Amino acid sequence: MEFTPINQDILKQIISITGEERTFYKQEDIERYSHDETEDLIFHPEVVALPESAEEVSALVELCNEHQIPITPRGAGTGLSGGALPIHGGLVICMERMNKLIEIDERNLQATLEPGVITENLIDAVAEKGLLYPVDPASKGSCFIGGNVAHGSGGPQVVKYGTIREYILNLEVVLPSGEIIWTGANTLKFSSGYNLTQLMIGSEGTLGIVTKVVVKLIPKPKENILMLASFKSNEAACEAVSRIFMAGQTPSSLEFMERKGVEWVIKYDQIAFTLVDGIEAFLLIEVNGDSMDELFLQCEQINIVLEENDCQDVLLADTSAQKEALWNMRRTMAVSVKSNSVYKEEDTVVPRAELPKLIKGIKEIGARYGFESVCYGHAGDGNLHVNIIKENMSDEDWNHKLDDGIKEIFELTVNLGGTLSGEHGIGYVQKDYMPLKFNATHIALMHGIKNVFDPKGIMNPGKMFNSPA
Ligand SMILES: O=C(O)CC[C@@H](O)C(=O)O
Numbered sequence: 001m002e003f004t005p006i007n008q009d010i011l012k013q014i015i016s017i018t019g020e021e022r023t024f025y026k027q028e029d030i031e032r033y034s035h036d037e038t039e040d041l042i043f044h045p046e047v048v049a050l051p052e053s054a055e056e057v058s059a060l061v062e063l064c065n066e067h068q069i070p071i072t073p074r075g076a077g078t079g080l081s082g083g084a085l086p087i088h089g090g091l092v093i094c095m096e097r098m099n100k101l102i103e104i105d106e107r108n109l110q111a112t113l114e115p116g117v118i119t120e121n122l123i124d125a126v127a128e129k130g131l132l133y134p135v136d137p138a139s140k141g142s143c144f145i146g147g148n149v150a151h152g153s154g155g156p157q158v159v160k161y162g163t164i165r166e167y168i169l170n171l172e173v174v175l176p177s178g179e180i181i182w183t184g185a186n187t188l189k190f191s192s193g194y195n196l197t198q199l200m201i202g203s204e205g206t207l208g209i210v211t212k213v214v215v216k217l218i219p220k221p222k223e224n225i226l227m228l229a230s231f232k233s234n235e236a237a238c239e240a241v242s243r244i245f246m247a248g249q250t251p252s253s254l255e256f257m258e259r260k261g262v263e264w265v266i267k268y269d270q271i272a273f274t275l276v277d278g279i280e281a282f283l284l285i286e287v288n289g290d291s292m293d294e295l296f297l298q299c300e301q302i303n304i305v306l307e308e309n310d311c312q313d314v315l316l317a318d319t320s321a322q323k324e325a326l327w328n329m330r331r332t333m334a335v336s337v338k339s340n341s342v343y344k345e346e347d348t349v350v351p352r353a354e355l356p357k358l359i360k361g362i363k364e365i366g367a368r369y370g371f372e373s374v375c376y377g378h379a380g381d382g383n384l385h386v387n388i389i390k391e392n393m394s395d396e397d398w399n400h401k402l403d404d405g406i407k408e409i410f411e412l413t414v415n416l417g418g419t420l421s422g423e424h425g426i427g428y429v430q431k432d433y434m435p436l437k438f439n440a441t442h443i444a445l446m447h448g449i450k451n452v453f454d455p456k457g458i459m460n461p462g463k464m465f466n467s468p469a
C-alpha cells in the first residue's frame, strides 16, 4: 500500500479543521502519541489532530481519504497490542478532547457518551444513580471508552456480566470515506439486518472511528464479599476455577495471580503483604448481590469447593480498605511486570476448564525455550495474561528463539479450543499469529470486510492482519 506523506498544503488543511491549538506536528508535541503501553515500540506520526466533534473527525478522514494518508485512531494509549501505533506515520486522530458524558437516561437504563470519556468516570457517574456499568479493565482510571469498544474490552467482572459486547447498544461511527452512520438502535434487541455494532466492536480502529457510544446499564448490586484463596501450585488454583462453576456458583470476579506477580506488585507498590512459603498461586474471588445472607451462603459453597481442591488458606477482606488493597494488587500487576523486566505479553484465552492444561503447557514451553513467565488474569473466563520476561535470557535467545516459543504457546492455546486474544486485541504485535487460528478462507473474509469499509486501506493500516496485496 502506497501512502502519501503529509505536505505543507495538507497540513494547512488539517489545521483549518482542528485549528493550531489542536494540531500537533512538532517533535516535542507528537512524542507522546508515538507509543502506547505495548512493550517498547515507538512509531512517530507526522501530524496529530485532536477533534472535538464527529464533523471534525469526518472532515479529517475525508481529507486523508482523498490524499491516501494513513490514519491511526487513538484513545488514551493504554493498549497492549500496539493498535494505536502509527506504524506508517500519517495522521493520528486522538479522541482525548471528545470526552463528554452526554446523557444518563435513567428511564431506559442507558448512557450516551463520547469516546474520550475515561471508563472510570462513566462507572462512577452511573454508580451515583445506583447503576452499574460493569466493564472495568485494570486501566479503568485512564483508558477511554472508545478504546474499550475498539478492543472488545473485558476486565474482572466479565465472568458474571460479559464483555463490552453485551453493553454497547449503538455507535456513531465516521467511516473511512468520511461519512457518518449510526450502527444500530438504542434498543436491547436488534434483529434488523447485519449487526454493524458488533462488527465495529473489536475492529481495532480498522473500519472507522467511533464518535459516540450508547451503553446499557444495569442496577448496581448493593453488597459484595472478596476472598483471597492461596494454593501450592498454579494447576491446583486453575483446577478449582471450573469446579466453582460446576458447583453452581457464579462469582462476580474470579482472578488468578501467580506468586511472582504478587511478589513484584509488593515490591513495586511497597505494600505490606506477607507471602507464605510454599504458596505459588492465588485466586481472588468476589461475589456480589443485594443480600449479605445470600452472599455468605454463596461463599460457603465456594469454600467447600476450594477445600476439595487443595486450597491452603482463604483470606476474607473485611473492610473496604482491605478490598481496595487486594484489588489494587491485581490491577497493578501489568505495570509492576513492566517496571521489573523487559517483557512480552500474550493474552491467551481457552475454555475455562482447560486452564490447568494451558498454564502447565506454558511453563513446559518456557522451560524448553529458557524463558520465565508471570501469568495472571481472568481465570473465570479462561483468560490468562502471559507475561514472558527477559530476566535470565540472553539477548540472542530473546531476539531469535523467543518467537518460536510464543508460537508454541499460541498453538497450545488454539489446540485447547482457545484463541489468540481475549481482550487486548491483535493490533500490531499479534497479527502474524492470525493464521494459527484462522484458515485462509476465514482471513479472506476478514480482508473482504475491510475492503468494503476501507477500499483505500487508510484506516489503521497494518493492524490485525497484513493488508492484502
Ligand atoms: O491495561 C489494562 O487494562 C489491561 C491489563 C489487564 O488486561 C489486566 O487484566 O491487568
Ligand SMILES: [Zn+2]
Binding pocket: 138, 155, 377, 378, 385, 423
Ligand atoms: Zn485483563
